[in-house]
Amino acid sequence: MGPGDLTNAEWERLQPLLPEGGRRGRRWNDHRTTINGVLYRARTGLPWRDLPERFGSWITVYKRHRRWSADGTWQMLLTAIQAGQNAEGRVDWDIAVDSTTVRAHQHAAGASHTTPAASHIEEAKGGRCRDKPGRSGAGRAGGPAGGGGQTGECLGRSRGGFTTKIHLSADGRCRMLSLVLTPGQHGDSPQFRRVLGTIRVPRLGPGRPRTRPDSLTADKAYSSRANRVYLRRRKIRHTIPEPRDQRANRRRRGSAGGRPTGFDAERYKARNVVERAINRLKNFRAVATRYDKRAYIFLGTVTLAALVIWLRT
Structure with a gap:
């Protein structure tokens, strides 16, 4: 057994x-x-062809990872481990939500148009990624005004350059509960419902899977009326600071602006769990820098990293 x-x-x-x-x-x-x-490749980020011989043929390892990324095996394993720990009472359901931008290596560009039919490969508008006509799967970085850019494989242009964004929720023990990929220029707030909607931890006994956390913390990027209405409708306690411009606009409207949003500064300190979860994810070099051309394979790499974090925490 190697390190x-x-x-x-x-x-x-x-x-x-x-x-x-x-x-x-x-x-x-x-x-x-x-x-x-x-796992060795995810941890080191080296090219598949450079895998040490002790792992056997590199093409076998690569094809297994590609297959299990496409058919959801990595996600199935992660869900099963989450369900087992939830049954033992080892999941802290005071969660936090955030996102992180991942710089894409130049080798991540140039994928062909055809992708396998997988539900987690989303189309560009509305936070989904899909193939667009063009020279490669990387697509165009600009896109129509207000459209957030159109890309083929969740690749886009942001201040960080050629990037992919990982949106995630983390439990109170800094472990990922849900993962969503978008192009790097996409905002955080539009993906908020998708991130929460992806949380689904089955129960080992009878009963529906758990999808609702006890409480949620997020930064001011998620402070919108639509998000707060969604959380109230699902009866999720939340701590999200209100940006200065939204506060001024609410006061300017008087009684029509509604009541001030509640904010618990002490509870907000717990938001650091998602930052620490992101740090754990980016200890895997193939997650900190995207080398995979296909979005579904990169999502499989991120899911594998999350699986290992759950196993070792």
Whole structure:
């Protein structure tokens, strides 16, 4: 076992959840060796062809990661680990929401137009990514005015350059509950409902999956009337500061502006859990810098990193 590989305890938790058969009835290559190879690449960010020989053929490791990213196996494993810890009462449902921008390497550009039919590959308008006609999957950076830019693989232009943005929610123990990808220039507030709507932790016994946190904290980027109405409708306690311009506009409108928003400064200090979760994610170099051309493969890389964080926390 090399540094960063799955420990025996971690492997014992994952092994019962893994698929048993390969394509067309063939047996899979050893799951543990292959997963360690994917994990090694996620941790170091090296090209797939440069994987050490101890992980076997690099193309086998790459194809396994690509397949499991497309069919949702990584997400299934993450959900199963979340469900197990929730059943043990080890999930802190006082959550926080934020986003982080990831610089895309030049090797992430140039994907062809065709992508597999996967529900987590979203189209550009409304926070979704889809292929657009053009030379490559990277698409155009500009797009129509107010459209937020159109890209093929969740790649866009922002102040950071050629970027992808990861929107996420984290529990009180700095572990990811949901992940959403958009092009780098997309705003945080329009993705707020999608991030919360992606939270879905099944119960091991009878009952519906848990989708509603006990409380939520977020920064002023998420302070909009629509977001607050959504949280009140779902009966989620929230602590979101009100920006100065919104406060001035509310006061200027008088009684028509509504009541002042509640704000608990002490509870707001707990928002740092999402910042710490982002730091943990970016300890994986293939997450801190995007090398994957396809959005679904990069999402699989981020999901694998989140899975390992859950296993080791």
